[in-house]
Amino acid sequence: MRWQEFPHGRLLSLPLIIALAVLTACSSGEQGMICQGExxxxxxxxxxxxxxxIVDRYASFSVTLPDLxxxxxxxxxxxxxxxVPSAVTPEGWLAMRLSDTRFMVVNAPQDKVVTFNCPVRAI
Structure with missing residues (x-):
């Protein structure tokens, strides 16, 4: 195992550097999935x-609609x-992950709930 010393004094192993590079490459350019919503x-x-x-990042997700x-x-x-894991968006929507393939966003002042059903992803 080879070690590389960086100017700030931290040591990283070459296999760790390669693993981080692969993970970064795999996570870039998030594809997302097209989901039907009601x-x-x-x-x-x-x-x-x-x-x-819907772009699912497990700990968070994004929703893109034509106007939102x-x-x-x-x-x-x-x-x-x-x-249910949930958060409030900066715009005031309640965002919830109902399952691996179901997501919901709620805006109480607008009296609006959007529930998305996404295709099951192959592993």
């Missing part, structure tokens, strides 16, 4: 259907087995 009122009345692009782009920010849950 727009409803808070009371559950269906308003319309919509297609959106939301970044969830870091999703939090006290216990993922009991509580």
């Amino acid at each position: 727009v409803q009122t808070l009371g559950g009345k269906t308003l319309s259907k919509v297609e959106g692009k 782009k939301l970044e969830s920010g870091v999703l939090h849950s006290a216990d993922r087995r009991l509580y």
